Amino acid sequence: MNPYLIVPLFALFINLWLFTYVLALKGKHRVVHLYLMYSGALSLWIISIILYWSFLPPHWMTWIFKISSISWLLVGPLFLEFVFAFLSKNPNIVLYLLRGLALAIFPITLTTDWIIAGVERKYWGDMLIQGPLYVYGINILIVSPPIYAIFLLIFESRKEEIGFRKQCYLLAFGTFLTSVLGFLTTVLPRILSQGDLHYPPLSGSASVIQSACIFIAIAKYGFLEIRLEKIALQLYAKLREGVILLSASDDLLYWNESARDMLGFPKIAATPEKLDLGKFLEGFTRRPFSRMEFKKRSSEIHPITSEEEAILPSTESVYLEVSKSEIPISGRDLGKVYVLRDITERKEASERINMLYSRVIRDLDIAREVQNTITTRDFPNSNEFKIFSYFRPYDRVGGDVLNCSESSDGKIDILFADVSGHGISSAMVAAMASISFNVFSRKGTKPKEGLLFTNDLLSSVVTQHFISAMYLRYDPDTKVLEYSYAGHHAGLLLRNGETIDLQGKGGVLLAVGTPILEDFQIQLRPGDRVLLYSDGLFEVRGSKGIPMGNATLVEAVKKLSYQDSDSLIRSLVSYSESFGDGIMTDDLTLFCLEITA
Structure with missing residues (x-):
């Protein structure tokens, strides 16, 4: 047996023992995986050295050297990648470059003589004859990665806690000794002797020093300890x-x-x-x-x-x-x-919130009662007309307004309005608009003046809302309907099976200064119906998130106009709920004036 094999065999034993020890810990950390990959490549390199020094048939050796070169080509980049993971550093361009060079040089080694030109037998075993690129490849892939790793281990560990710093210093020390011994016995003699070697190279076997330092780090400082108790x-x-x-x-x-x-x-x-x-x-x-x-x-x-x-x-x-x-x-x-x-603070805060919520609910119930009192539910009775309505707020209170009053001369005034938003603030504005209507409707003037009166009265108080509205005045004796728009969508006239828009337009209340409004009128006939509705009826969204839209609702009115007024209103509400899968997006209000005589 070749006595020089004792050195690589001993190094292989130590490295495999350490590999098995770390593997037995069954760690799933990336540091562990990279260390096992590096240690496995190192073991393959040492096994290759054992084959080189076993005096195998000479005609085998060139191909054995070329095929086994993958092990020592990858050792340097793998060790550097392990150090990057150990230090929790992101890979940089140096690491990417070394990876690419290692994978690129291996096929060059297999197919050319640029790295390994042949084999020469020495007294300790076989030695490769270096090609023109051998020394450059060794320096780049085997010498430079440990040097860069030592720099990173020392530089990056300066601000870490003392235990981790000792691990880094011990690992750097082992890497330094291994690199120096490998360089002095393998690389430097080839440079000085034009590629010849007179003593056994120890670049692979010297890894036992690095393995011993890693083992000490494991035993003494818990390096790579997987259970992490x-x-x-x-x-x-x-x-x-x-x-x-x-x-x-x-x-x-x-x-x-x-x-x-x-x-x-x-x-x-x-x-x-x-x-x-x-x-x-x-x-x-x-x-x-x-x-x-x-x-x-x-x-x-x-x-x-x-x-x-x-x-x-x-x-x-x-x-x-x-x-x-x-x-x-x-x-x-x-x-x-x-x-x-x-969670004491959270519990106390939750109890306070529940108390506040209960108080708000009570206040909302009171506000709802107030809104019910100022929202007309009982309309004037007459043989010449009938009134139908539907009112449902989005929440306990809403921002829709429906008020109707009858003057001493038999004329009826109607305010149909929609305050932007919904909830308490909208309900407060709606209440103020209703009070404004109750004051103005007694004066018996034009609808336009009523809307302007509301705008002037509330503009100095309400700053975060605007109102779209329609003011109507109907004279049962002449059957003339006067009306004015304030940004509201058109009301509908149902006459002889047809659905006609009530023409007209006007500016929104409380939006900018004094809105531009106009008065309009239309002569109604027996059997006519005037239908008003809030935008909550057609702003519902279908299953794909697409809103119904006013045009779709008008088409539905045309198809359902054969029904009596009460049934028509209920059918439109059902149609809207069905389209939106029962989910409301705003307050819902409808009003229908039917001319009977």
Whole structure:
């Protein structure tokens, strides 16, 4: 047997032992995977050296050298990639360049003599005859990566904690010794002797030094320790949430300071062997749960010593949110992890919000009653006309306005309006508009003047809303309907089976200054119906999110106009609800004036 094989065999033994040790930890971290890849490539390189020094048939050796070159071509880039992952650094252009060169040089080695020109037999075994690019390839792929890695390990670890810094220094020291020994026994002699070697090269076997340093880091500083118990406990200790780890029989395996404080356990007291959370939390259950809220039991005050009084928790109510999960401890034994969060402030805030919400709901109910009183539900009775209506707010209160009043001379005034938005603020503006209508409708002037009166009255008070409206005045004696628009969409005239828009337009109220408004009139006939509706009827959205639109609604009115007025209104509401899958987007109001005589 060749005695020189002892060196690579010993190096292979150490490297494989370390490879197996790390593999047995079954770590899933990227650092572990990259280390195993690097260690595997290193083992292949050492096995190649054993083949080189085994005096195999000479005609095999050139191809053995060329094929096995992939191992030492990849060792440098893989080690550098491992160092990048270990330092949590993102790969840079240097690493990408070395990866590409390693993969590009291997096919060149196989197909040309530029890297390996042949084989020469020495007293220790076979040695490759270098090609013109051999020294450059060795320097770039084997020498430069360790040098760059040493620089990164020393430079990047300066601001880290002392344990991690020692790992980096130990790894850098092993890499430095390995690189120096490899350079002095392999690269430098070839440069000085024009490619010849007079002593066995140790570039691959010297990796035993690096392996020994990594092993010391593993044994002494926990480098690549996969279970991470110490690191996990350090993290848990610094968490604001309480962390408790119990065995299946409630043995206390671990808890952090936050957990002790949340449970009100005295700091000077010894840590108990067992922990029953039911003694600290009201209603605590052993049944499976993922997350629950518990009230902390009030601590009893025993005035024994001043020191004990200082550590007793407050008697005020404290609420804790507890998350529970199972965790394997050893073998088939399962433990329980409890994570405690103090939610006292959140609980108190929630109770305040609930109280405020209840108060708001009561106020909304009162506002709804007020709105019902100012929204006309009982219309004038007459043999010459009939009035039908439908009103449903988006919320408890809404921004639609429907008011009707009858003057002493028998004429009726109608305000049909829609305040922008919905909810309390819109309802308040709607109420003010209704009050304005009640004041103005007694004067018996033109519809245009009524809308301008409302605009002037509210413009100095309302700044965040605008009103689209239609003001109508109907004289039953002459059957003349006067009306004025303020930004509202057209009302509809249903006559002899036809659906006709009531012509006219005007500016929105409360939008900009004084709106431009006009008065319009139309002569009605017996059987005519005037239909008004708010935009909540046609702004509903279908299953694909497309709104119905006013044009679609008008087509529906045309198809349903054969029905009596009450049925027509209900059918239109049903059609809108069906189109929007029952989801309203705004207040919903309809009004129909039917001429009977």
